Amino acid sequence: MSVAAKLRSAEKQTQEPPRAILGPAGNRVRVLEEAKRKIEVLKKSQQKPKKPVEKMSQAAVKNNLSVDSTCSSDSYSSSSSSGRNVKLNGIKQVKDVPNGGEIKDVSSKKEGPVKRCDWITPNSDPLYISFHDEEWGVPVHDDRKLFELLVFSQALAELSWLAILHMRDIFRKLFDQFDPSSIAQFTEKKLLSLKVNGNLLLSEPKLRAIVENAKQMLKIQQEFGSFSNYCWRFVNQKPLRNGFRYVRQVPAKTPKAELISKDLMQRGFRCVGPTVVYSFMQVAGIVNDHLTSCFRYQECNADVEKNFELPKSQEIEIVTRALGNTCLSHD
Structure with a gap:
């Protein structure tokens, strides 16, 4: 055997350790295991x-x-x-x-303070605030209450609303709870006894006017059934809505107040000028003069809509009657 052949045979028999394999990039060596x-x-x-x-x-x-x-x-x-x-x-x-x-x-x-009409301030008397929130501008249909508010509107020429409210119980006591049939019977002596702390409740002309107006109110009740029917017929039984934004827009009187004032005076009422009548219309809810920014403006309107809302059955009856009349007119 040649020397070359012997060397090849020796290489085959010698067990070599596995050689490292180069990675694809040629820079990493990985072992199979x-x-x-x-x-x-x-x-x-x-x-x-x-x-x-x-x-x-x-x-x-x-x-x-x-x-x-x-x-x-x-x-x-x-x-x-x-x-x-x-x-x-x-x-x-x-x-x-x-x-x-x-x-x-x-x-x-956080809800801020309730927005009221501008003439109500944080420093206003609680009684005045309560009057604004609960009474002023609320429609009134009771005759005694209407007569009371008419007397208070007349008294505004001599007293403020706040003074009137604080004296309200005295007014009611001296004027027999504003019963017109009773007031109509007042004598001169009775009138001069209507005093507070030694002074007359109101001036003599005002007191005499109240007695005379009570007499005329009884006549209106006989003619129209009630003083309420008489007052509300001027506005077709529904309150007027002005929708003023500012105090300066609220008038002292209106053409409607002048009309009512003229009619009252023709019937014998006294001290019922247009300014007095318009104050009466405001407090009795015949007109809604709360400012539009006041929370009571929308509430009064909503209450009116609710009170004047007809039942479904009544609506159907009215429509049916109207259709029947239309058919008869065509026949």
Whole structure:
């Protein structure tokens, strides 16, 4: 055997360790066994189920954790389904999340003071404020109450509304609860006894006018059935709405007040000029002169609409009657 052949035979019998294999880029050396190990690890990792991103985010929110690593722990405060405060980036929000419902913003808005007519101020007497909120501009249909308000409107020439309200019980006591049939019987002696602290309640001409007006009111009740029917017929039984925005727009008298004043004086009423009559119309709710910015303006209008709303049965009856009359006229 030649020397070359012996050398080749010796090379075959010698076991060499596996040689390193160069990677595709020629700059990484990988061993076959290491490659197999990595493949097995990769297969195992693929068999492990992954959590959906949505669930992870929900879990993070539930545990007061931020999904974004850039968010700090103090930029987020705990929240619950009962609507606790949530603070995100310094912005405070209040949300209510009902079960299975939509997210509704229930941010607590501080309600400011109730807006009233401009002549009512924070320093106004509580009695005057109550009068504005509960009586002024509310439609009145009771004859005694209407006569009382007419007397008060006449008294405004000598007293303010606040003074009248504080003396209201005295007025009612001295004028027999404003019963016109009783006042019509007052004598001169009775009139001169209507005093407060030694002074007459009102001037003598005013007192005599009240007695005379009570007598004329009894005549109106006989003619129209009630003083209320007489007063409300001038506005077709429904209050007038002016819708003024500013105090300066509210008039002292109107053509309608002049018309009523003229009619009253023709019937023998005294001290019932257009200014007195218009004050009476305002306080009796014959006209709604609350400013449009006042909360009572809309409330008075709503009450009127509700009171004048006809029942369905009555509406059908009116329409049927109208259709019947139309058919008869054509026949």
